[in-house]
Amino acid sequence: MVTVHDVAARSGVSIATVSRTLREPHRVSDDTRVRVLAAVDELGYRPNRAASSLRRGRTGVIALVVPDIENPYFASMTKGAQVMCRARGYGLVVVDTTERAEIEDEEVRALRSQTDGLIIASSRLSDERLTEIADAAPCVLVNRRLTGPGEAVPSVTIDEETGVEAAVAHLYDLGHRGLLYVGGPSRSWSQARRSAAIAEAAASRAGLHLVQVSDCVPTSEGGRAVAREALATGATAVIAYNDLVAAGLLAQWTELGVRVPDDLSLVGFDDTFVTGLVTPPLTSVGVDLRELGDAAVELLLDRIDRPDANAEGNDRTVVPRLVVRASTAAPGAR
Amino acid sequence: MVTVHDVAARSGVSIATVSRTLREPHRVSDDTRVRVLAAVDELGYRPNRAASSLRRGRTGVIALVVPDIENPYFASMTKGAQVMCRARGYGLVVVDTTERAEIEDEEVRALRSQTDGLIIASSRLSDERLTEIADAAPCVLVNRRLTGPGEAVPSVTIDEETGVEAAVAHLYDLGHRGLLYVGGPSRSWSQARRSAAIAEAAASRAGLHLVQVSDCVPTSEGGRAVAREALATGATAVIAYNDLVAAGLLAQWTELGVRVPDDLSLVGFDDTFVTGLVTPPLTSVGVDLRELGDAAVELLLDRIDRPDANAEGNDRTVVPRLVVRASTAAPGAR
DNA sequence: TCGATCGATGTAAACGTTATTACCCTAGTG
């Protein structure tokens, strides 16, 4: 292993100067700098991260905790986070909790002391636990906002109301009056918000009849499972908890001979790449998920690098767009 | 921050004993052990990873380098790797190279000195470069095997021949005699192997006519783009480079009024969750991708933890299964 | 009973980096 000492010896300076050359280049004279950098290059020197972390009390690494990396939603988020981390010179460790709160708790506990900060996406933990964690380490929540008065845990959330409003408006304007919302797990924070937002959006529209079913398993299998039940409601338009559920509904309906959008319009959530995989391509409302990851990293790193700069600007809200594809049309269009 | 010193003070022993209690519990007496562990618990002590790494020359972290974490293929692999790492007490840092060789090179260079080992999946780097990397750090390749004689870079690969053979046999037995293979990027190692294996499997079957197109972009858009061209070949059965391409073909064909499997049979590769999303569900040949990640981690950690135990047992081959779903049937079945 | 052995614990020296302090040397100022 090549260390500062080797570089120092080779370039005829002290180890202090080597370190300074790399950390604060402007503080050394021009010719020492080139000499040191040359030696660094020739020897292939790379500062030992462990040593650096130990001395500085900073690891240069942040952690992203997600429930399930196989879920395209979190995969995209991770991608965004990854790119931003690279740009800012930070490492990213991704942890998959397999949707289990106790694993999340355990991992978070382990990570908080060994990283510079945490991003926790769609957490399964209680408000109390999260507050406690945020007290102990820089922390950004995604898809979760703590409600307490004094709480100031930074978070990145989606403006569900706006997204839902756009979806409902779209369907209403097409002429739909019977609307079904196939909701996800009732314990989910996003589900609660979406459900409430849909109720509100529906209530404000004359003649619109809304039915909600909930606790659909948020996968395509879940969608398949409720496909018949959904038909039975007599709705002409369906909004699904997410794209996967929508895909499942679509697949099952197709097998049952129900045609989309001729017989039934369908809107998904999250606008993942799944929308382009199915036939017809799915109208969906969602944010750029990479941007979500991006934003979380940015928020966290700003907190870390510029400590107590501004206790304000804690939260970021990302506004979703409705992307209209081929799964929605006027009712009875055929 | 609570350190060994705090724990030592609290439990009335020296820091050495604290460290030993945690690393080699059998080497301390029973009552000291319980006393120390109690103190650890009460104080919430967690050994500082940076310090530990520095001293031991081991980080307890391995890296997984993938071209694209958004690709369900690598997402599943990552999941498998993640779970295995957790089980073995290692941390996992996932790096997405966004399919760019120069980023892969750069990241690998940075990671090899700061982790205990590397897993490089579907690498874009040259054989020479990979050999060089493997010389400098424990390394396992996935979906790549170095061919040189003395080369002994451990790898996990898929037995493409067996998988392809099963797919071709399935279609042939259904009665198909005109077969099209829609191949992926010609620079891809997997593509080369699949293409060769299909040619071989086809050659051994009387009356089977094989056409290959290649350089299809390995996404659903890529599949859509070649959908018409595929029809023009007159084949009655199509094998696609992967499930995404198959999904694209399927979507475009559906829009063109071509029905699967009535008019055309379709087989995908990799058996990702995409197979269940589309209509009809896709017949696909692939391995359990989590197992692939699993195996890579296991191979790597065995190398790290039991150094030079066995230079043999370097490679692991995973045998894919053909999962028959609804996208394949006898030709002219309708 | 005495030395050898062994088990349990303590002491202290690393690991490679960075930050603080001290130093030197040159240039500027009265």
Next chain:
DNA sequence: CACTAGGGTAATAACGTTTACATCGATCGA
């Protein structure tokens, strides 16, 4: 010319762990 200011560099002390070695009883065999 003496004195100071200040830029550039060197020496050195941490950071928290782990581990080789030393120490000290106690046990055991002769």
